[in-house]
Structures are given as C-alpha cells and as structure tokens.
Amino acid sequence: MFSRSNLVLFNYPPSQHVLYLLTQSLAVSPVLSDFTALASAALAIVGMVLQWRYPWYRMTLEERVKDGAMTELRARARIKFYKHFAPILTLFSLSILLGLVVCLNWG
Numbered sequence: 267m268f269s270r271s272n273l274v275l276f277n278y279p280p281s282q283h284v285l286y287l288l289t290q291s292l293a294v295s296p297v298l299s300d301f302t303a304l305a306s307a308a309l310a311i312v313g314m315v316l317q318w319r320y321p322w323y324r325m326t327l328e329e330r331v332k333d334g335a336m337t338e339l340r341a342r343a344r345i346k347f348y349k350h351f352a353p354i355l356t357l358f359s360l361s362i363l364l365g366l367v368v369c370l371n372w373g
Contacts, residue, residue, distance in 0.1 A: 299366060306362040313356030316348070323348055 324345055330336040 299370060302366055303363060306359045306366065309359035310356055310363065313352055313354075313359060316352035317356065320348060320352060 327336065327341040327344055331338050331341045
C-alpha cells in the first residue's frame with residue numbers, strides 16, 4: 267500500500283509540504299501550540315454555550331418585538347446572525363484543535 271515515503275503530494279519535496287512546515291513550526295514553539303490549544307478549546311466552549319442559549323435568546327428577542335422595544339427587522343437580523351455564528355464558531359475552533367492534534371502527532 268501507500269506509506270509516507272512513496273506518497274508524493276503535488277510533486278513537492280517533503281520540506282515544502284504544508285503539514286511538514288506546520289509541524290516544524292509547532293515543534294519549534296511548544297508555547298504556541300499550547301496557546302493555540304487553549305484558545306481553540308475556549309472558543310469551542312463559547313460556541314457551545316451560544317448554541318445552548320440560542321432558544322432563550324430568540325425568545326427574548328421575540329418578547330422585545332412584542333413589547334415594541336425592538337423592530338422586527340432588527341430582531342430578524344440578530345436571530346440570523348446568532349443562528350449562523352454559533353455553529354460556525356464551534357466548528358472552526360474544533361477544526362483548529364483537531365488540526366493541532368493531527369500536526370503534533372504527525373511530527
């Protein structure tokens with residue numbers, strides 16, 4: 267089958283592979299990898315909390331519209347932003363964390 271030695275990606279020498287360069291930069295600076303892991307874990311937690319609080323937030327905005335404290339258009343815009351931002355933040359931060367784990371185990 268395939269192994270790392272006979273698998274050639276895009277006909278680049280091994281020193282120019284993105285994964286190789288990334289693992290070398292992470293190997294040089296373990297503080298950067300620790301900071302990246304902590305930051306991506308914190309962002310993942312924030313994204314999960316935002317997703318968990320979404321129904322409550324939506325209900326609050328609907329109540330504000332009923333009370334006349336907010337326009338319906340502004341409430342729709344906030345709901346749309348919140349609905350898309352929370353999952354994107356969670357997936358982005360978890361992909362960074364997964365990429366970091368893969369790169370650290372690769373090298």
